[in-house]
Amino acid sequence: MASGEIPLGILYSVTGTYSLIGQACLDGVRLGLEEVNRDPRYPFSFRPEIEDPGANIDHYLAFSEAMLRERGCRHIIGTITSIGRKEIIPIIEKYDALLWYMCPYEGFECCENVIYTGACPNQHIVPLFRYLLPRYGKRVYLVGSNYIWGWETNRTARELVQASGGEVVGERYLAFASQDVARLIEDIREQRADFVLNNLVGTSSYAFLSACHEAARSDPSFAPESRPVVSCNLTEAELDSIGPAATGLISTAIYFDSLESPESLAFRRRVEARFGAARRNSVYLVNAYIAVKLLAEAILACGSDESEAVKKALFELVLETPLGTTRIDSATNHAALRPYIGRVAADSSFKVVEATPQPIAADPYLVDFDARDFGAEVNRRSAMQLRVVK
Amino acid sequence: MTAFRTPNFRGWQVVVLHREDAGMRRLARQLERFGVTCRFAWPKLESLDPAVKAVFFDGDSGYDGLFPWQAGQPPVPLIALMRSEAPGRLEWVLAQGICSHLVKPVQSTGVYSALVLASHSFAQAQEQEARIAALKTRLRLRPEVIRTVLAVMRLGVFDEDKAYACIRAAAMERRMTVEAFCATADDVSLRALLPRRRQSSGLGRA
Numbered sequence: 001m002a003s004g005e006i007p008l009g010i011l012y013s014v015t016g017t018y019s020l021i022g023q024a025c026l027d028g029v030r031l032g033l034e035e036v037n038r039d040p041r042y043p044f045s046f047r048p049e050i051e052d053p054g055a056n057i058d059h060y061l062a063f064s065e066a067m068l069r070e071r072g073c074r075h076i077i078g079t080i081t082s083i084g085r086k087e088i089i090p091i092i093e094k095y096d097a098l099l100w101y102m103c104p105y106e107g108f109e110c111c112e113n114v115i116y117t118g119a120c121p122n123q124h125i126v127p128l129f130r131y132l133l134p135r136y137g138k139r140v141y142l143v144g145s146n147y148i149w150g151w152e153t154n155r156t157a158r159e160l161v162q163a164s165g166g167e168v169v170g171e172r173y174l175a176f177a178s179q180d181v182a183r184l185i186e187d188i189r190e191q192r193a194d195f196v197l198n199n200l201v202g203t204s205s206y207a208f209l210s211a212c213h214e215a216a217r218s219d220p221s222f223a224p225e226s227r228p229v230v231s232c233n234l235t236e237a238e239l240d241s242i243g244p245a246a247t248g249l250i251s252t253a254i255y256f257d258s259l260e261s262p263e264s265l266a267f268r269r270r271v272e273a274r275f276g277a278a279r280r281n282s283v284y285l286v287n288a289y290i291a292v293k294l295l296a297e298a299i300l301a302c303g304s305d306e307s308e309a310v311k312k313a314l315f316e317l318v319l320e321t322p323l324g325t326t327r328i329d330s331a332t333n334h335a336a337l338r339p340y341i342g343r344v345a346a347d348s349s350f351k352v353v354e355a356t357p358q359p360i361a362a363d364p365y366l367v368d369f370d371a372r373d374f375g376a377e378v379n380r381r382s383a384m385q386l387r388v389v390k
Numbered sequence: 391m392t393a394f395r396t397p398n399f400r401g402w403q404v405v406v407l408h409r410e411d412a413g414m415r416r417l418a419r420q421l422e423r424f425g426v427t428c429r430f431a432w433p434k435l436e437s438l439d440p441a442v443k444a445v446f447f448d449g450d451s452g453y454d455g456l457f458p459w460q461a462g463q464p465p466v467p468l469i470a471l472m473r474s475e476a477p478g479r480l481e482w483v484l485a486q487g488i489c490s491h492l493v494k495p496v497q498s499t500g501v502y503s504a505l506v507l508a509s510h511s512f513a514q515a516q517e518q519e520a521r522i523a524a525l526k527t528r529l530r531l532r533p534e535v536i537r538t539v540l541a542v543m544r545l546g547v548f549d550e551d552k553a554y555a556c557i558r559a560a561a562m563e564r565r566m567t568v569e570a571f572c573a574t575a576d577d578v579s580l581r582a583l584l585p586r587r588r589q590s591s592g593l594g595r596a
Binding site for chain 2: 108110112155156331365366
């Protein structure tokens, strides 16, 4: 029976270009950890071993190795970018530990020692484009930060656009943390895109949104109702820093703070009680919290924090969470999730414009996805949309 | 720019020619995640089911006669599973005509790219082989072209370029390569290509 203190590695960048996301993740872990440690149902408590790699790729490996080798951790909750995750997977495998990764990512990975609770492409870009292409048009501009998330999400987007008979009218990348967005704005203006997929991260993304907002003052084509900026990773965690420039942005996520379900409302009250009414809740905070809860429940069920035993117990779990019900699929180590599509309203909250009725199983390698079927569905929906408009 | 289509292996069957151990079960589990089913065989593959799309094999213990096909001419993409890096082993593995490899112990990372690389390079190699075969045929028939050009020059009192243009047009009309056309042409068929007034005596082939 697992009892006493269980060390838990927590590896989030709370400084650096995407620190707001890191802070949301860390807060979610803290909330989950405090609840577990207070709850007499668990005969153990978690001892947090927290490190901040500061979005610097050189620190990830050393920090995680110290957690695994010196501090006895068998579980690490952490990493936000795919670079960070891929950097530490070999060491996680070497120690046969588990990495709990809870951010949306570009898919095409299925590691035995990673539990994936964030959305993969069939749970983010596919539903997002199924919603957008029939409504806003098929001339699409792709932007991203210069690394795997932007490259691969944009490649998938290109495949979706072309399968629907549309056109990618531009594709540009900015170096990490770059705010040099002026050329991007000019090119989007010239190419007359119908909408812009924004895979920039952190400060680059804020600079871009602010420049689009600015451009809309003199050029109505940049108004969000005519040419929305859309995203698979922009959440409430960053809205306050972006301010009014975020209004009209369309994003997909597996959770929005504005969800009215009883589970979500109850969670929001707990977040407010812990972090104050001003604290923004987001999918990052919720999902980090859920990861701690899943781990605690799995350890409780199997009586050990050993990775194989935890995985086996985890795959049997059906946990009530702020997302509704959470399950991890033993075939893929990924969570089944319900994607939502939301638009940022003037009060800087997401208004849900489309909700998937049931959780959908993760398909990290897009095995059950057929681009031609997708294109046919988009075109059918476009025809329906035209009839509605008439 | 056209999007690189997401590789899809849904419904594929593969054979793993290797002792079934924990590492190979990990390989099988990873393959299942791509929609691929696999069958184990060792120490020998007696025959290859035509439904099989790729073969993984033990590069460390593989030996001549392991495969039911002529050495170096696999009918499907071959992927070597390797721990040894001894040059002799690598030489043997290369001689089998591999398209990619995976380092043992097999981890979940690498299986997908090994399959993508193998299927891509196999298709590319097949395409190249077909092109080379076609080029070889054309090369073999070059003397026929020379003979035919000379015959048309004689029959029609043309210069070399005009004679060739005349043959090329005739081959295109028949949807044949110039070489294939020349191989079947005789005086009668060549005379039919020429305006009456330009004809003289030709190939001497009836």
